[in-house]
Amino acid sequence: MTAQLHAMPLTRATEPAPTEPVPTATATTPTAPGSSQVGALIRAHRLRIGLTQRELADLSTISVRAIRDLEQGKARRPRTDTVRLMADALRLGPRARTALETAAQQGRAGAHCLAEPPAPPTALHAMVGREAELAVLTGELASGSERLVHVVGLTGMGKTRLALAVADRLHATGMPALWHTFRGASRDHLGPDEGPWSERVGAAVSALCPTSPEGPTDGGGDPAADLAELLGERPVLLVLDGAPAGAPRFDRLTGLLRACPGLRLLVTSEQPWRIPGERIFLLSPLEVPAEDADEGPGEPASAPAAVRVFLGHLRRTRPEFVPGAADLRYAARVCRGLDGHPGALAAAASWLVVCDLAALCHSLDADPTALLDHLGGGEGAEDFRRTLCLRLDRLPEDASALLGALCEGPGSGFELADITALTGRSLPECGRMLRELLLAGAVRATHEGGGSRFRVLGLVRAVCRGRAVTASRA
The missing domain is CATH 1.10.260.40 (lambda repressor-like DNA-binding domains)
Incomplete structure (x- = not known):
């Protein structure tokens, strides 16, 4: 040469x-x-x-x-x-x-x-109870069997924390992991170093998502093509955390994926893009104790994930706290009342600075939405009730009507056949409405014994009841 x-x-x-x-x-x-x-x-x-x-x-x-x-x-x-x-x-x-x-x-x-890109952001807290989800996502992205994975779920469900774990595991295997956090998204982690990689990724994301808070590009060429030039054909993970509503420019997205055969995209947001090739991964609440479960004394290693998460937050609030058998039973009630929602569990635990577990349980039994906002408040605090209401407002009209009908009924579980009997509509129509409720995070699915049952989250029921009362008084 x-x-x-x-x-x-x-x-x-x-x-x-x-x-x-x-x-x-x-x-x-x-x-x-x-x-x-x-x-x-x-x-x-x-x-x-x-x-x-x-x-x-x-x-x-x-x-x-x-x-x-x-x-x-x-x-x-x-x-x-x-x-x-x-x-x-x-x-x-x-x-x-x-x-x-x-x-x-x-x-x-x-x-x-070529200089390697920086490592992904560093998580500030341990991840609990998402081992199965981590294994599935890591396997799909490492193999390239899925190139556009979209993790969806309610605010505070732990989407970012799961994405951090996926990026960290793939980076440990030698796959570069690029990270972009959209403006307004939670930043409960130590971000990657700023530099040329960050600038190039940010410009490409702004080109892909022209409606994002980052704003449009300056028109100087195609930043997505620029990023493709830098990435080449090697396997690379690009995480888009907290993506705004609205699908990206499909032509530029497909162009980027075509130009970079090794690129994998991992997106987190509250709702899917609904574009071809998108693998929607619904992140459900954590496992909660059964109604008749008795946690017993101490803290068993086999406790459901929601209980372990709640007790972890409790220790950060009150380091001297050593739970007894009664405390663990109260903790199980809190986890069931909050449906195992990680963000809600963290907010509820913050109130233990001013009350005890028994008082917290009584308050949540009366209204599970009362203590959903973090006691510390301040700028950046999650306003869970507001975001939940906004998410329910975005439901299609038929799915919203179905949710209202389900909230008026008993709190026990239901099957797809029960929806067809309730609405009188065809099985495919009911299946699509139920899917919308699942993607919105309003309904939780359980698959046991080969069958599928569903249950409206208690938090959603409480919000719907509160809105109905307000509407009746207006």
Whole structure:
């Protein structure tokens, strides 16, 4: 390759002179520190025929940022299409084109030369009770069997914490994990270092999601294509945490996935995008104790996940607390009353600064929404009741009517056949309405003995009752 580069002739001796004085550059020009062989070739040919980076971008349809990164060595693995467009714009002859293609291939083969992106954010708290979900998501994304996984669930369900665990596990196997948190999303973690990777990801996300709070891009090329130039074909995880409502630009999303065969997207939000190829992963509440369960003295390692989470929050609130048998029974009642919702359990535990477990249980029995907001309050505190009401307001009309009818009935579980009897509508129609309630987080499913039963969350029932009372008084 070295001999080929030194022997490579200038292919257009009759090209017009540069419009402003520039050094004569050839393929033998020493490579600048940090640059790459393919970048040095592009720069040499560009300067030889007197083009600026902007002019080359206009001729090649490659963005200025991508050209700059190639010449500076920030991107060393241009796609085949990029090399072809660049060679056409530079009007290279057969030998010069072959040399450029060879340098690009060597850059792709030497992917280890590219600086690795930063590690994913660091979680501030341990994850409890999501081992099965973690195993499924990690397996799907590691194998590439799913390339767009969308974790949906109510606010405070633990979507971000699960995504952190997935990113950390894949990063430990050698897969780079990029992270983008949308404005307004919870940041209960130590974010990744800011830098070029963060800037490139942010620009690409703004291009994919033009309605996001980050705002539109400045129109300088296609940032998603720029990111594709940097990622190449290697396996990479990109987490989009707290995505806003509304699907992304499908053309740019599919273009990015096509340009980066190894890219996997993990998205978290309250509702799915509903686009082709999207794997919707519904994150349900944590396991709660059965009604007749007796936790017994001490804290058994086999306690349901909701109880372990609640007791963990309780210890952070009152480090000296050592639960007895009665306390564990109260804790089980709290977990059942809050349906095992992680965010609600954390908020309820915060109130133990000013009351005991017995008083907390009595309050939640009377109205499980009364203590859903964190005692500390302040900026950034979760307003669970407000977000839950907003989520229910976004339900389709028929699903909302079904939820109202279910809340008026007994609190015991129901099956799909019960919905058809209640509404008089066909099985497919009832199945779609039930699916909407599941995706909204209003209904919880249990699959035991080969059958499927469902139950409206107690929190949702309480909110619906409160809204009905308010409406009747208006």
